[in-house]
Amino acid sequence: MWISTSLNLLFIICYKCKGKIGFFTSTSYICSMMKRIFGLCFLLPQLLHAQLPGKNYPQGYFRNPLNIPIQLAGNFGELRPNHFHAGIDIKTQQKENLPVHAAADGYVSRIGVSHVGYGNVLYITHPNGYTTVYGHLNRFFPALEEYVKQQEYAAESWATDLKIPAGKFPVKKGDFVAWSGNTGGSAGPHVHFEIRGTESEKPLNPLLFGFDIPDSRAPDVYRIAIYDMDKSLYDQTPQMVPVKKVNGEYVTTQAVIPVKAAQAGLGINAVDRMGVAPNSYGIYEVVLFDRDVPNSGFQLDNIAFEDSRYINAHIDYKTKKSGGPYLQLLFSLPGNKLDIYKDVQGDGVLDLSDGKPHPVKLLVKDAYGNTSTVKFSLQHSGEPAAVPACANTMYAESRNIFENNQVEFFMEETALYDQICFNYAELPSTPKSYSATLHLNTPLIPVHNYFTLRMRPNKPVSAALQRQIVMVREGLGEDIAGTTYENGWFIAKFRDFGNFHLEADTIAPKITSALKNGVNLSKAAKLVFSISDNSGIKSYRAELDGHWLMFSRKSNVITYTFDEHCPAGAHTLKLTVTDVAGNTGTKTFTFTR
Known part of the structure; x- marks a missing residue:
């Protein structure tokens, strides 16, 4: 369809140029015109459809796993602490022990039992290359429940992760497989439901598979945030701009927003809604237009588990942890490995250096295509942006080491998302501490993976007490880790910055x-x-x-x-x-x- 539209456009352009393109017109001029025309033709589909490429998932293959209409407590890609939500949470009318059914033909391939995460969870592998997951269950169907119990007693462990032979528990679409519940990390009765690629084990967005969930409401947008792309994300406070809805579109109160940054990036604070339900959900897609040309965007149609913690690079972590809103970034930080970003005609960076008003448009969508439009203009103010001084810079995609006589730690290349100005201080110890309190940067800056921390005590620790020394991290909550002792150092692993000290734990549970x-x-x-x-x-x-x-x-x-x-x-x-x-x-x- 777009090809015929492009050819019509080509005809119109040639018609308008017929007085200029003649027999004696230079070949170079014609080639130049043709390059521009065909460049426009290739861009035209993006201009016409204004959306990022999606996936062609089977429609109607999977049934609702419950016998009640699907109402969501949470959707795929919803922003959660340290992870994206990997499925949909289906309400169970605030009840437990509703029957749960197989979403399609297949076989039970895996069972998990835990006091955290999905609790009692069941996996069904289907012949079309997908696996469905059912979490927070109370019990499995009787034959499976008995099998799992036998395995647990054989291993003398209630917590388990069992791979089930393919032919042992076959199921048909609609078969009863479990009772719903509230196990694991659940805060209330519901069923967590996922669809994964069987081979990749990557969770996919279930709302793209054709479930009957009425939704005609577009996302709500509250504010945009503006960042200086010449600075680290963590060396700045974003310029917050609220938006309001006027004649069906979101606009800013100030038509042209002055910005100090010559190179600007954007964040957005928005949630999705479904009908009159009070719940708020995660948005599916944002497309950024720069002077009416699609620049870039992100799309949440699949996220690998090993990448889910990169949510802390997708959001403005510092602002969120400081008590602010969730701001989803429309550009990718240097250490962000998520593949949700789609570069179209740019990479999310807006060049404002010419000092002229710069029209920007955002299309904010849910998984059903309901769209909210945000329009505003940015203009470089010409004011120089202050560059903060830093005595100890640590970089993303680099190994970073800090060491002195009291502390040593080492971070892998994947630990940081953007460069940081690392701060260290020795604070007074408390009477029960076995070390000084060491300030290792701020917990407002995220760390992606665990780093090994070594601390030296500041008073004698007997051999009998060594195994009872724990390392305590304080700052935006408290973490306590057991330690190992090696040549005068106590060693533990952490995943956040903060204030650390050693302490003896001699109290039994x-x-x-x-x-x-x-x-x-x-x-x-x-x-x-x-x-x-x-x-x-x-x-x-x-x-x-x-x-x-x-x-x-x-x-x-x-x-x-x-x-x-x-x-x-x-x-x-x-x-x-x-x-x-x-x-x-x-x-x-x-x-x-």
Whole structure:
């Protein structure tokens, strides 16, 4: 279609130029004209459609995994702490134990059980090259539940990740496979549903597969942010510009916005909506137009798990962690490896150096094509932008090392997203500390992967106490890590900057229950205990009459549901809980059935 449109345009241009292009017209002039015409022809599809390329996923192949209409609590690509949401969260009417069904023919290929993440999760592999995932389940269908239980007892571990042989549990589209729940890292009853490429294991956007979810509402846009591309993202505070809706389009209050940056980049604060539901969702796509020419954009149709933490490079992390809004960047930082960005006729950088008003347009879309348009103009003010001084610059895509007599750490090339001005200070120690408090930069700057941190104590540590030394990070929350000791240094791994110190943890974990020893539990359905520790739980183990007994875990509550592993009679239960410093707490409990 676009080719015929382009040929019509070519005819019109040639017609208008017929007085200029004659028999004696130079060949070079004609070639120059033709190059411009064909360049416009190749750009025309982008100008006409104004969207980034999408994927041709099968429509209608997968059914709704529930028997109620799909209402979303969260969508694919939604912004979450340290990750993009990898599927859709389907509401279950604030209930648990709704039947969950296979979305298409296939076989159960994997089962996961954990107190974090997806909790009880089921994977079904389909013959068309996709795998569906169902998370936060309470239980699997009876035959599968029994199989998983056997594997857990064989391994003496409730937490498990099982690969299932292809022919063991075949399913048909619509077969009952599980009961919905609230397990793992879930904050309320729902089903987390994903569609992945089977071979790549890359999560894909389920909303592109033709599910019947009514949505005619375009995204809401709240503000844009303007960045100086000649500076590091972390050496500046963006220029925030609110927008308002006028005659169906978003515009800025000031028609032409003065900008100090000669080379500018943009961020956007926007959410998607669906009908009258109060939920806000992640946007799917943004296309940036520079003087009415599509420059670049991003599109969230698939994100690999190993790349999900790059969300901290896709957003303005510093602004978000400082209490500001989510700002999604329309340019890619040097250390950002996400492939969601699509360069069309540019790379997201706007050249304002000519000092003239510069019209900009943004098309903000959801997965169903509902679109909001944002229009404004930028103009370089001519004011020089201040360049901050820095005594210790660290760079993205470079190995960065810091060391002195008190501390050493080393970061791989992939640790930073943009260059940073690294700050270090030694702060006074606290009475319970075994080191000075060391300020290693600010937690407002993200780190992509773990770095090894070595700290030297400032007072003697006995050999018996060495294994109980933990390293504590403070700043935007607290992290505590167990350490190893090597030639006078205590070593741990962290993934955030902050203030660090060494501390001794000699307190064993606590195990509590309202039940008293010797109680008769003949009519009880389960045993429930709370476990807690000041540095964090590393592991737990339960033994009934000397044999391993399976307790599930939700947060810091462990539960055993009575079954054939606890017959009638008198019993002794021993619980052992270990923390990250190696301290062990035990509780012995007697009861009868």
